[in-house]
Amino acid sequence: MAGRVIAIRAWPGIGAAAFVAALILGTLLAVALRAEAGRGLGPSEWAALRFTVSQALWSAGLSVLLAVPVARALARRRFIGRRLFISLLGVPFILPVIVAVLGLLAVFGRSGIVNSALRWAELPEISIYGFHGVVLAHVFFNLPLATRLILQGWQQVPAERFRLAAQLGFGSKDMWRIIEAPMLRRVVPQSFAVIFALCISSFAVALTLGGGPKATTVELAIYQAFRFDFDLGRAALLSCLQLVMVGAAALLALKLSDRDGFGAGLDRPVLRWDADTAPKVALDTCVILCAAVFLLVPLSLVVLDGIAGLAQLPRQVWQAAWVSVLVSLASTGIMVALALPIAIASSSRHRWLEAVALLGIAASPLVIGTGLFLIIYPIANPFSVAFPVTALVNAVMALPFALRMLIGPVRDVVQDYGRLSGSLDIKGWAWMRLVLLPRVRGALGFSCGLTAALSMGDLGVIALFADPERATLPLQMYRLMGSYRMEAASGAALLLLCLSFGLFWAFDRGGRGHAEA
Amino acid sequence: MLRLENVLMRQGDFTLGGDLTVPAGARVAVIGPSGAGKSTLLSLIAGFLPASQGRVFWEDKDITMASPGKRPIAMLFQDNNLFPHLTVFQNVGLGIRPNLKLDPSQHALVVDALKRVGLAGFEDRKPAALSGGQQSRVALARVLVQRRPLVLLDEPFAALGPALKAEMLDLVAELLAETGAGMLMVSHDPEDARRIADQTILVAEGVAHPLVATADLLENPPQALKDYLG
Incomplete structure (x- = not known):
């Protein structure tokens, strides 16, 4: 019934969805163009395929x-x-x-x-x-x-x-x-x-x-x-x-x-x-x-092991932890900037936008990473953009989960309060601030927490892009394990665990504070 | 003055036509069998549903395509008339400025409106902390500050008990008398119509009929209304 009344324009959502689609499909294209189709699959590729499936x-x-x-x-x-x-x-x-x-x-x-x-x-x-x-x-x-x-x-x-x-x-x-x-x-x-x-x-x-x-x-x-x-x-x-x-x-x-x-x-x-x-x-x-x-x-x-290791953390670990927190917060910001507009647009006329979540599920972070590398390589030093790329890819990987959690509540707000908002002429930022955000706060906090934690603990694209001077906490921890410094690695693990859960808890808590009717 | 000029609205098998005029300041009940399109008529006037053909005028201005917030109309719905996460003050304030940035004089308007509906001192409460009747009063306070010349009521008091509903209708009548605004009110109950609406639009068999005096209509109901009233 409220089809004609939309308190907020659909184009930011369509834009966000197009951006995600372009990122996933564009990197795919970059990869496909580079692939040597004539070479076919060698024995090691077949072995990897068999191992993966089995x-x-x-x-x-x-x-x-x-x-x-x-x-x-x-x-x-x-x-x-x-x-x-x-x-x-x-x-x-x-x-x-x-x-x-x-x-x-x-x-x-x-x-x-x-x-x-x-x-x-x-x-x-x-x-x-x-x-x-x-x-x-x-x-x-x-x-x-x-x-x-x-x-x-x-x-x-x-x-x-x-x-x-x-x-x-x-x-x-x-x-x-x-x-x-x-x-x-x-x-x-x-x-x-x-x-x-x-x-x-x-x-x-x-x-x-x-x-x-x-x-x-x-x-x-x-x-x-x-x-x-x-x-x-x-x-x-x-x-x-x-x-x-x-x-x-x-x-x-x-x-x-x-x-x-x-x-x-x-x-x-x-x-x-x-x-x-x-x-x-x-x-x-x-x-x-x-x-x-x-x-x-x-x-x-x-x-238990971590408590003993905390005392022996090398300086790089603290540095990496700081980087990871920033990357994770950036990831969360990007996720919100993509997910909210898509959820809003898909709650009225553009239901098909949800499909972008499917793309996100089917995409693989290393494929996106490879594609981005191929695209960036001729223009700039890919290693210098390791952190922004990691934040972006992590946000896109968390998007399907976030959308799944946000679309329902956003749709409810539009259905329950769309006409009231329309008759009072509340729209745009005022609508976001006064109507939408307070009402989807719980779902938003939870999806932010999830995104932050996933990004905090991610060891994927960063492994592809990092050089020895740059690392996130999971990568730094992997390096410590690789050089058999298990005590330091244990300390880093505990730190990582605390940061991941802490970020999740903080966002989720922020979404629930002052629970309202 | 509101004028519907050969308006027709089609939705699948459902159609509703109307060619009628509502004089300024008139108090009109909209009655008819359920499913005939009473709420649809209000949605169409409020701008929530587009007319398939015909035009809607306010005074001499064509508002057929105007968005709901730009029409000279304040509306109360069956439910969800208040935002549950906002305070009473904020809910009323939205009627003055949709972004809630109020200057001191507007602030005073809200306080006065709440006083007028008997809710002085309730500014900081949330709707959940109010009774059903008090929630209706908050919504009416907002209608008051909106200062629109036409008020549409889509059975906002349906969930209240008979005594409380009568009390609300009397309050509506008082407020309308003070502001001089007109009213269209959907109702299932002919008593509501008798209570505050001297004119009535009968909606039946796909047509919204022109206004007639409520008393005449209820004394000599046409067949469709007779079937409905039983």
Whole structure:
């Protein structure tokens, strides 16, 4: 009804969307023009492709498989700390990859607790490097995500159905056959596809735990072609390959996914009458404890080791931390400048603008980075713009998530208050200041927090562009690990962890302050 | 004076035509079966819906294409008449300047308007801290400071109980008498029309009929209105 009344013009949104599209497609074009199509895929490219796909299949498969019992336990149990545990499952999303890797090394690495125990028992040691290390790290990150997605499936089953089942005297098998299996058949493929798409474009995990001809993802191969051989043609060829893969995986995931994947209401346990037998309680307790140990021990070790390392931080680390905070804030600013106008424009007549989020999901940061490098190279020294490029790419990578969170609330404001604003002639900046921003503050704060944390912990484009004098905190930490200065690296990890979570908390808090009706 | 000249509005299967004049200062009820287009008529006059054909005039000025905020109209909707995150003072102040940059005399206008509707001292409250009747009074205070010659009411008091609604309608009548503004009021209840509107527009079967005296209409209702009133 309010179609004709728009308090704010659509062109900034269309402009922002066009900018994002131009950045993603323009860099793609720059890469494609440079790729030597005639050369085709050599054996090392094929190996990277095979490794990428197989590790993603394993990572997604294991994550989902392990997530089903955890989600079921969470769905049917109430216990103290349940809400906290479910919030904890959201943590890996803003946890810097390199920090998690350090935590996993502290558990499964050469001098980690598992190998120490094996040595003590005089058993052969295990190595975390290579295929299984990459899969392990991916499961660490994605098991929580899969659990949340599947838990959501459980909670979307109407309570009446469980009541009816109890009334009809369903046993475990009936319950499984009639209620749980059909739900899982719908939810599991979705979760699998989402995680598969995430693992396909994995870079930092492969960089730290993979490497070598047997354990290189395509994304990592782009970086190596670029940094080690400066073979732009090969980097471009790999970028094209990556783009096809990520695009296909993202399309698959979107096709399978519901529109509101990140829905709320996870803190309501499902009321059930069939699950209170002692063996089931024991099983669920055990499952939840195992998941908690798997997630919490590496993180706790990061904190413990880090406290000791903080004292030994070299000056470069503090410098890098400062740079990272600035890059992260710039990223957040760019994200807001892109996401708000797009959300506003797409809330009235230009719904199609949402599609730009799809582009962002299908894009790979290293491909954009490679493209930007190719474009900047003839004009200026690409290394001198390492930080602005990193801020920009991080903002674009966070854009799909931000849009997903902002479009709903912005649309509500336009629908609920569009006519009132129109009749009072509130428009432009006054509308932004008096009507929109106060009402979307929560969603905006949350998406800013997410963007800031993602950017803070990102180890991607910066690895491509940085020279020895320039580094963000994650890169500096990676360098410390590379030179086996593990104590300093641990201190840097703790610092990075605090900064990432601190930024997220500060923005999210700012969005929630003075909660209003 | 508001004039609709052969206005026709089409939306899918729905059509609403109207060719009528509302004299300045008239108090008019808009009644008719639900779904006939009472709210649509108001949206069209307020500029929220475009006319498919025909023209809308205020005095002698063509306002067919004017945006809602540029029309000589203040409007109250069924709901969402106040911004819940703004204070009572701010909500009323928006009626004077949409960017809320008020000078001292405008500031005083807001305070006076709130006093007039019986809400002196409520300036710093948020709408959530007010009762339904008080929220309606805030909206009316804003209508007061808007000083527009025509007020459109799209059942803003529908959620209030009968006594409170009558109280609000009486307040509206008083305010209109003070400002001399005209009014179009959508209503389901013929009693509302009798209470404050001496003229009525009947909207039925796709047509907004010209004004007739409310008393005559309710005593000798045409068939369409008879069916509706039961």
